[in-house]
Amino acid sequence: MRTNFCILCLLAVNAFATEDIFKNEFEQNIAIRVSQSELVDPHLFVNLLGLFCTDVTSDVNDEVQTSLTTDGDNDGFIDSNSLTQFSTDQPAYITSRNLTVDLIDANCADPLFSEACVVNQVLQQDIATDFNVAASCLQAYANTTGSYTPAVNSTLGPCYSTAPINTVVTIAGVDVDFKGYQQASRYPGVLSLDLGLTLGFISEADADTVIFPDDTPVVGGETLSSLLPGGTGNCSSNDDRDFFTDGVTLGWWFYFNTASDLVELN
Numbered sequence: 001m002r003t004n005f006c007i008l009c010l011l012a013v014n015a016f017a018t019e020d021i022f023k024n025e026f027e028q029n030i031a032i033r034v035s036q037s038e039l040v041d042p043h044l045f046v047n048l049l050g051l052f053c054t055d056v057t058s059d060v061n062d063e064v065q066t067s068l069t070t071d072g073d074n075d076g077f078i079d080s081n082s083l084t085q086f087s088t089d090q091p092a093y094i095t096s097r098n099l100t101v102d103l104i105d106a107n108c109a110d111p112l113f114s115e116a117c118v119v120n121q122v123l124q125q126d127i128a129t130d131f132n133v134a135a136s137c138l139q140a141y142a143n144t145t146g147s148y149t150p151a152v153n154s155t156l157g158p159c160y161s162t163a164p165i166n167t168v169v170t171i172a173g174v175d176v177d178f179k180g181y182q183q184a185s186r187y188p189g190v191l192s193l194d195l196g197l198t199l200g201f202i203s204e205a206d207a208d209t210v211i212f213p214d215d216t217p218v219v220g221g222e223t224l225s226s227l228l229p230g231g232t233g234n235c236s237s238n239d240d241r242d243f244f245t246d247g248v249t250l251g252w253w254f255y256f257n258t259a260s261d262l263v264e265l266n
Helices: 007-011 015-026 057-069 091-095 204-209
Strands: 030-041 045-048 052-055 082-086 100-107 118-132 136-138 159-162 165-171 174-186 192-203 250-264
Touching: 030 057, 030 100, 030 192, 091 118, 091 159, 118 136, 118 165, 136 159, 136 174, 165 192, 174 250, 192 204, 204 250
Parallel strands: none
Antiparallel strands: 030 082, 030 250, 045 052, 082 100, 100 118, 118 159, 159 174, 165 174, 174 192, 192 250
16 A cells, blocks of 8 residues: 655655664665666677667667656656565665565656555565675676676675576566576665666577567667677677576676665555
């Protein structure tokens, strides 16, 4: 059930009041909501007009960012809402306790913070987390990134990271099966989290079967593998393929730099 009373909205002007909002007082559910997500490695390439091999990563990122911040279909909710809910009501514990989290698809009102977000579907439950106060929680695997700009984030402490799992991630409206999926963010004690990193691996065989609908901007009608350097039909002279942690399966490690907001969840 939604509520029109938004504690976060009232106190967002004072970021230092975060702990007072939650600790031992209201005990509402908290979650982090991805507010920015940028694919930084690998990049995506399309052969435009059969003549120009063009890097379209920024175009795809722009489409994703629009879905994270606007209500394109005018239903009252921001179009894309990916939440991680923690087994605590105290934000400080995100980076000081080994918690569990659920991955959630939610409905969040537009504008954000005007109402609490509402669970639409729980995608994955009881994922273990690790915390780190001082050092890094998550970074790219060695020898799996190119020389793209910006570089892949290294999530520094105080931070949390999730244990590797297999799950489904939606990219430009298409579901992609990721192996070894993990996410991490730094929590500096305010109402937002930064230096976020989300990573996951898709095999070459799976990427060959992922097809973007014809009406998808920029990449409509293409297979995922055809967009990736080294993939079937890709126009780039580079080869960004990597091995999975088993050292056998060939595919691509995907790295997304992220930032998130702390939100209420009903």
